[in-house]
Amino acid sequence: MFLHVSGARHLRDFQVELTFNNGRQGVVDLRGSLDGDVFEPLRDVEVFSQFRVDPELETIVWPNGADLGPEFLYFQAFKNEPDLQEQLRSWGYIA
Numbered sequence: 294m295f296l297h298v299s300g301a302r303h304l305r306d307f308q309v310e311l312t313f314n315n316g317r318q319g320v321v322d323l324r325g326s327l328d329g330d331v332f333e334p335l336r337d338v339e340v341f342s343q344f345r346v347d348p349e350l351e352t353i354v355w356p357n358g359a360d361l362g363p364e365f366l367y368f369q370a371f372k373n374e375p376d377l378q379e380q381l382r383s384w385g386y387i388a
Contacts, residue, residue, distance in 0.1 A: 296363045297351035303342045309353065311366055319370025323361070326369070331359045 300312035307324040327335050334357055335341045347354040354360040368386040371377050381387045 296367055298346055298353055298363050298366060299351075301344060301346050301353050303344070306338055307341055309344070309366075311353075311370055313363065313367060314351075317367075317371070319367075321366055321369040323369070326361070326365075331357065335359060 297314040298311055299314045302310045304310055308320055308322050310320050312318045344353045344355050352360055352363045364384055368381055
């Protein structure tokens with residue numbers, strides 16, 4: 294099964310509550326993930342909060358074209374869950 298973001302809601306600051314197509318829900322704080330030219334405008338919370346779930350890409354996107362992959366978002370949401378360490382390692386997020 295391919296992983297997709299099926300729902301997203303801005304909580305506060307750079308925190309997003311995400312729902313994935315496997316039924317898991319989690320919260321990510323993306324403050325430290327906004328590096329590079331395309332993400333620079335998103336460092337403004339007003340701009341950051343304008344994301345939406347794109348039905349074609351099946352992840353969150355912003356009006357300026359920035360997006361983050363669902364696997365990265367899943368990792369950010371669940372990186373401390375012991376039962377997911379093997380899966381996250383196979384994706385290359387954990388050494």
